[in-house]
Amino acid sequence: MTGDAVSERRRPGGRSARVVAAVHQATLEILAEVGYAGLQLTDVADRAGVNKTTVYRRWSTKAALIGDILTRxxxxxxxxxxxxxxxxxxxxxxxxxxxxxxxxxxxxxxxxxxxxxxxxxxxxxxxxxxxxxxxxxxxxxxxxxxxxxxxxxxxxxxxxxxxxxxxxxxxxxxxxxxxxxxxxxxxxxxxxxxxxxx
Amino acid sequence: MTGDAVSERRRPGGRSARVVAAVHQATLEILAEVGYAGLQLTDVADRAGVNKTTVYRRWSTKAALIGDILTRxxxxxxxxxxxxxxxxxxxxxxxxxxxxxxxxxxxxxxxxxxxxxxxxxxxxxxxxxxxxxxxxxxxxxxxxxxxxxxxxxxxxxxxxxxxxxxxxxxxxxxxxxxxxxxxxxxxxxxxxxxxxxx
Missing domain, CATH: 1.10.357.10 (Tetracycline Repressor, domain 2)
Structure with missing residues (x-):
């Protein structure tokens, strides 16, 4: 997993950017369906097709994910x-x-x-x-x-x-x-x- | 538990009112400490000294509890x-x-x-x-x-x-x-x- 994190850092326009885009998209879809109260990081990972560990490492809480989307x-x-x-x-x-x-x-x-x-x-x-x-x-x-x-x-x-x-x-x-x-x-x-x- | 619910309905100023007051007070205390995101009905029941079943029967969600407090x-x-x-x-x-x-x-x-x-x-x-x-x-x-x-x-x-x-x-x-x-x-x-x- 350390290798995974390192490679993400080295290629910001590559896999990392795709993971972020997929997670943001999945989050917005889930928010549109169930609102913030129903948002779960594990569902975001499933929907985005991203490993849960990857999601939790980058966004430790739902609020962190919201902060990231606000920045976007x-x-x-x-x-x-x-x-x-x-x-x-x-x-x-x-x-x-x-x-x-x-x-x-x-x-x-x-x-x-x-x-x-x-x-x-x-x-x-x-x-x-x-x-x-x-x-x-x-x-x-x-x-x-x-x-x-x-x-x-x-x-x-x-x-x-x-x-x-x-x-x-x-x-x-x-x-x-x-x-x-x-x-x-x-x-x-x-x-x-x-x-x-x- | 049916008897419990009936007796609450029959004596609105009695046990029922005390339960509601204790639950509202516990909710406001927990909100002051951890905010809405950290509010859990089970913690409310513990803090209020009220049976969890009683709390869940009356307030099925955190949002219902908030609605009740808004009414108050x-x-x-x-x-x-x-x-x-x-x-x-x-x-x-x-x-x-x-x-x-x-x-x-x-x-x-x-x-x-x-x-x-x-x-x-x-x-x-x-x-x-x-x-x-x-x-x-x-x-x-x-x-x-x-x-x-x-x-x-x-x-x-x-x-x-x-x-x-x-x-x-x-x-x-x-x-x-x-x-x-x-x-x-x-x-x-x-x-x-x-x-x-x-």
């Missing part, structure tokens, strides 16, 4: 809306969040990330990096709005995006309330009013 | 702020949320509620009832503000409260960012501006 999500390129207006960009951005959270596997990853224990430093770091990356990419919307004079130059980019996104996460994850296009539009309008005062 | 939380009387101004009431309300979520047991209950599976109807109902009750109680703040002319009479009470509370839940549960008094004040100010336009 953070690296995934998501197109930033560019409609020419802050309201338009914001509505598209928020609709994208609603759509993503409509995917049970993605929702399960986010739900799992919410329950990360204070002791799981690696997973918390992966989660923090995920949000940093998301806010960095989406921040372009705010910067363009400032350049167009739609928002004051003092606007806190992250607070603006959090204010816009959090009511949707709240409805989808906490209260299970409707988060439809009308709600998205109302949230976008209120966020602009809160920060621009218009 | 919903019935708990929380004082509604009454400072004479919307901003003042809102800051107190939001500070109360931050304080409550600072308690690891309460945070674990909310985290667990976020991960409720779509199939767990009882737990989802308990969660919905919890939020309905919370918004009903806190809605008094909005109604008073409308009466004072601080908010338009058309204000959607629930949307107002969600807009105020969600950025704090987002920071505490999702991003692990600072939710201090300055952030609470900024969120309160922005929420009032978003709805009152002032």
């Amino acid at each position: 999500f953070a690296r995934t390129n998501v197109a930033t809306p560019d409609t020419g207006s802050l309201r338009g960009d914001l509505e598209l951005l928020l609709s994208g969040i609603v759509e993503a959270l409509g995917d049970r596997a993605i929702r399960a990853v986010v739900q799992a990330a919410v329950t990360v224990d204070v002791a799981e430093d690696d997973v918390r770091r992966a989660r923090a990096a995920f949000w940093d990356e998301r806010f960095l990419r989406s921040g372009v919307i705010v910067e363009r709005a400032v350049a167009r004079g739609e928002l004051p130059s003092t606007t806190d980019v992250r607070e603006f995006l959090e204010t816009a996104a959090s009511p949707l996460y709240f409805r989808i994850l906490m209260t299970d309330d409707v988060a439809d296009a009308a709600y998205v539009a109302a949230v976008a309008e209120r966020t602009v009013r809160a920060f621009a005062g218009v | 939380f919903a019935r708990t009387n929380v004082a509604t702020p009454d400072t004479g101004s919307l901003r003042g009431d809102l800051e107190l309300l939001l500070s109360g949320i931050v304080e409550a979520l600072g308690d690891r047991a309460i945070r674990a209950v909310v985290q667990a509620a976020v991960t409720v599976d779509v199939a767990e109807d009882d737990v989802r109902r308990a969660r919905a009832a919890f939020w309905d009750e919370r918004f009903l109680r806190s809605g008094v703040i909005v109604e008073r503000a409308v009466a004072r002319g601080e908010l338009p009479s058309t204000t959607d009470v629930r949307e107002f409260l969600e807009t105020a509370a969600s950025p704090l839940y987002f920071r505490i549960l999702m991003t692990d960012d600072v939710a201090d008094a300055a952030y609470v004040a900024a969120v309160a100010e922005r929420t009032v501006r978003a709805f009152a336009g002032v």
Whole structure:
């Protein structure tokens, strides 16, 4: 098994990368079927066709696997809306969040990330990096709005995006309330009013 | 065991109530120590000094136990702020949320509620009832503000409260960012501006 681990390290684009891809794919499939509560590392290994020992050596807990998938999500390129207006960009951005959270596997990853224990430093770091990356990419919307004079130059980019996104996460994850296009539009309008005062 | 169940039903304020109270208390203690991921019904029974069979008969899953605790939380009387101004009431309300979520047991209950599976109807109902009750109680703040002319009479009470509370839940549960008094004040100010336009 030591030889196995060494060869994985030596060929990061080879067997190791295939194992990671298979395990991630298996995890997302299982999450889509049974959610985070039903996720078991042993089922992930079976589904991925990977030796259980290999899975346990790389991901010691379900949470570690979630952290790894969050890191992969953070690296995934998501197109930033560019409609020419802050309201338009914001509505598209928020609709994208609603759509993503409509995917049970993605929702399960986010739900799992919410329950990360204070002791799981690696997973918390992966989660923090995920949000940093998301806010960095989406921040372009705010910067363009400032350049167009739609928002004051003092606007806190992250607070603006959090204010816009959090009511949707709240409805989808906490209260299970409707988060439809009308709600998205109302949230976008209120966020602009809160920060621009218009 | 049938006799046991019958006697519990016949004396709701007796042994049954004591069992429920002991199990809830044990659950909150264990949640404060190890979080939801580490919660096991068997440990709850041990800690509560209650027969495992009794626990499993009443709460078939960890999620069912969380639903039950949410129902208890919903019935708990929380004082509604009454400072004479919307901003003042809102800051107190939001500070109360931050304080409550600072308690690891309460945070674990909310985290667990976020991960409720779509199939767990009882737990989802308990969660919905919890939020309905919370918004009903806190809605008094909005109604008073409308009466004072601080908010338009058309204000959607629930949307107002969600807009105020969600950025704090987002920071505490999702991003692990600072939710201090300055952030609470900024969120309160922005929420009032978003709805009152002032």
